[in-house]
Amino acid sequence: MNAADLKNIKITGGYWKARTDINRTVTLTTEYEQLKITGRYDTFKQIWKEGMPEKPHYFWDSDVAKWIEACAYNLIHHTDTKTEELVDLIIDDIEKAQWEDGYLNSYFTVVEKDKRWTNLLIKHELYCAGHLIEAAVAYNEAIGKKKFLQIMCGYANHIDSVFGPEKGKLHGYPGHEEIELALVKLYKATNEKRYLKLAEFFVTERGKQPSYFDWEEKQNTGLLRYNRKKGTTKPYSYVQAQAPVAEQTAIEGHSVRALYYLAGVADIAEHTGNMDLLEACERLYENMVNKRMYITGGVGSTPDIERFSFDYDLPNETAYAETCAAIASVFFCNRMLNITKDGKYADTMELALHNGVMAGISLDGTEFFYANPLATDTRAVDEETLEFKAHMGYKRRKWFGCACCPPNIARLLSSLGLYFYSYDCNGIYINLYGSSEFSHEGMLLTQITNYPWDENIKIRVGCDGGCSKKIALRIPGWCRKLSIRIISRNVSAEFKKGYAYLERIWHDGDEIDLFLKMPVEKMQAHPHVRHNTGKTALKRGPVVYCIEEEDNGKNLSSLVLRSNDEFQSIYDDNFLGGCVYLTGPAYRLSEKEFSGMLYRPYSPDYEKVEIKAIPYAMWTNRTPGDMLIWLNII
Numbered sequence: 001m002n003a004a005d006l007k008n009i010k011i012t013g014g015y016w017k018a019r020t021d022i023n024r025t026v027t028l029t030t031e032y033e034q035l036k037i038t039g040r041y042d043t044f045k046q047i048w049k050e051g052m053p054e055k056p057h058y059f060w061d062s063d064v065a066k067w068i069e070a071c072a073y074n075l076i077h078h079t080d081t082k083t084e085e086l087v088d089l090i091i092d093d094i095e096k097a098q099w100e101d102g103y104l105n106s107y108f109t110v111v112e113k114d115k116r117w118t119n120l121l122i123k124h125e126l127y128c129a130g131h132l133i134e135a136a137v138a139y140n141e142a143i144g145k146k147k148f149l150q151i152m153c154g155y156a157n158h159i160d161s162v163f164g165p166e167k168g169k170l171h172g173y174p175g176h177e178e179i180e181l182a183l184v185k186l187y188k189a190t191n192e193k194r195y196l197k198l199a200e201f202f203v204t205e206r207g208k209q210p211s212y213f214d215w216e217e218k219q220n221t222g223l224l225r226y227n228r229k230k231g232t233t234k235p236y237s238y239v240q241a242q243a244p245v246a247e248q249t250a251i252e253g254h255s256v257r258a259l260y261y262l263a264g265v266a267d268i269a270e271h272t273g274n275m276d277l278l279e280a281c282e283r284l285y286e287n288m289v290n291k292r293m294y295i296t297g298g299v300g301s302t303p304d305i306e307r308f309s310f311d312y313d314l315p316n317e318t319a320y321a322e323t324c325a326a327i328a329s330v331f332f333c334n335r336m337l338n339i340t341k342d343g344k345y346a347d348t349m350e351l352a353l354h355n356g357v358m359a360g361i362s363l364d365g366t367e368f369f370y371a372n373p374l375a376t377d378t379r380a381v382d383e384e385t386l387e388f389k390a391h392m393g394y395k396r397r398k399w400f401g402c403a404c405c406p407p408n409i410a411r412l413l414s415s416l417g418l419y420f421y422s423y424d425c426n427g428i429y430i431n432l433y434g435s436s437e438f439s440h441e442g443m444l445l446t447q448i449t450n451y452p453w454d455e456n457i458k459i460r461v462g463c464d465g466g467c468s469k470k471i472a473l474r475i476p477g478w479c480r481k482l483s484i485r486i487i488s489r490n491v492s493a494e495f496k497k498g499y500a501y502l503e504r505i506w507h508d509g510d511e512i513d514l515f516l517k518m519p520v521e522k523m524q525a526h527p528h529v530r531h532n533t534g535k536t537a538l539k540r541g542p543v544v545y546c547i548e549e550e551d552n553g554k555n556l557s558s559l560v561l562r563s564n565d566e567f568q569s570i571y572d573d574n575f576l577g578g579c580v581y582l583t584g585p586a587y588r589l590s591e592k593e594f595s596g597m598l599y600r601p602y603s604p605d606y607e608k609v610e611i612k613a614i615p616y617a618m619w620t621n622r623t624p625g626d627m628l629i630w631l632n633i634i
């Protein structure tokens with residue numbers, strides 16, 4: 001099925017309207033201020049000289065590009081001349097910064113002028129190019145201004161003249177993937193086949209032996225190479241280049257790179273019909289969701305170079321689970337969903353969105369998490385016992401030296417509608433639930449719901465005369481009880497791979513009522529996840545819950561649940577921007593008999609208490625403190 005056009009989709013109410021409105025009205029402005037303060041906004045002016053502050057960094061272009069992309073999507077439905085002006089000013093700078101041969105990179109133009117394309121493993125040139133291409137495509141599609149797209153076509157043509165399988169070209173590929181999926185977008189925007197061929201080259205060349213990165217190192221001695229701990233360089237699994245993707249059996253290395261790459265692999269599989277690539281995507285997806293993904297949809301277990309570690313290694317307090325990785329998972333899963341029409345990909349996408357992604361931004365839209373741990377003891381963070389502290393913590397930050405996450409979440413939220421709907425020649429697919437409208441070929445579908453807090457979703461059909469398109473409703477994998485009624489009558493539907501297909505002649509004003517029962521579930525991790533043995537996590541629908549110090553005091557790990565106790569779900573419009581929180585009984589291990597001792601013979605003395613759990617995505621929006629997702633259970 002096809003991804004819908006954002007122009008035909010509007011988020012109209014409920015949870016996602018609130019979050020996307022804040023993104024548009026607050027987040028983009030705060031991010032612009034940070035881009036300006038840190039020198040990124042003006043980086044394409046190319047005025048930096050040795051000795052000056054704000055030395056451009058080799059990934060700065062990508063931060064600016066993601067912000068432009070986010071602005072572009074917002075301009076589709078919201079005229080904003082000030083933002084448009086700010087974007088146009090950067091595009092003028094970008095145009096001036098482009099070399100005669102099409103090359104374009106603000107770092108290599110002023111900092112390492114004679115080093116273009118010499119360190120693909122580390123220096124992010126192709127990654128930055130990819131983000132600039134994505135931004136240019138989005139800006140053109142949003143408001144029809146072609147200048148940026150033309151600049152980026154010039155750059156893509158240059159890249160095509162440098163890289164490829166032909167003799168005389170570099171047989172290299174980026175250390176940080178991104179250009180692959182961007183070139184496919186450029187191909188779709190321009191219909192220029194050589195962009196697709198170049199993307200295919202980058203996808204399939206990766207991992208071939210002998211390694212390009214070995215060759216590169218020999219050509220250019222003294223290159224910066226990561227050298228922290230194991231698995232960093234050779235055999236290049238850190239950058240998914242340990243083998244061609246068609247031969248890979250597990251998702252490895254840097255989690256954002258792995259998932260941007262797989263998004264590109266899925267694109268190439270779709271456009272070339274290469275089944276080996278599609279099978280690789282499916283295989284690595286299964287490895288990820290069944291052995292390497294947090295219950296929040298976050299991925300990347302270790303801050304040691306922000307990577308996947310090994311099967312069932314999912315530590316909570318030191319989880320990295322970078323916001324960008326959850327976002328990249330959404331990108332990848334959405335592509336796989338559209339290729340396969342299999343709702344399992346939408347399940348993973350929804351899980352990541354509601355938990356691993358949204359934990360990355362504060363409710364007021366001004367602060368961000370880079371890493372998203374599943375448990376926090378503030379003392380451990382304050383004592384600096386956590387590795388890679390710059391990205392870990394229990395307070396969101398306004399910005400980061402490596403600022404990939406803030407503009408990434410902004411562009412995802414401003415294009416969120418894309419993930420709600422798809423279509424094919426037979427009908428329309430509703431992939432995600434939330435108040436919204438989708439118009440397609442004479443039909444207008446209107447969702448009215450306060451999902452994920454509400455179990456009911458009303459879908460109103462608008463059309464002129466009778467319309468026979470199928471409407472496919474996604475039935476989430478977590479849902480065990482549901483009902484579907486059309487015009488207040490129960491109907492039977494054809495259920496296939498996570499969708500209920502409704503087929504009839506639709507008339508204007510027809511209403512579908514979908515009910516997805518959302519009991520509070522006590523979840524259990526696979527026994528091989530050593531960190532969660534004897535523990536449970538509370539989940540309701542797609543939303544994972546956590547407990548916070550603010551509601552439940554310190555020493556959260558001394559709390560124990562009982563398997564038969566029930567939890568209540570309560571919606572409060574005035575709590576954390578409006579959400580369902582949970583309350584229920586727990587048992588706190590008593591300290592009384594310890595009398596100051598550290599150890600004593602085992603004696604299970606508990607005090608009964610009432611605990612309150614909040615959506616994990618909303619943690620640390622009040623007083624920052626300890627947090628816990630996985631609770632003891634007996």
Ligand SMILES: [Zn+2]
Binds near residue numbers: 323324370403404406
């Ligand atoms: Zn990031």
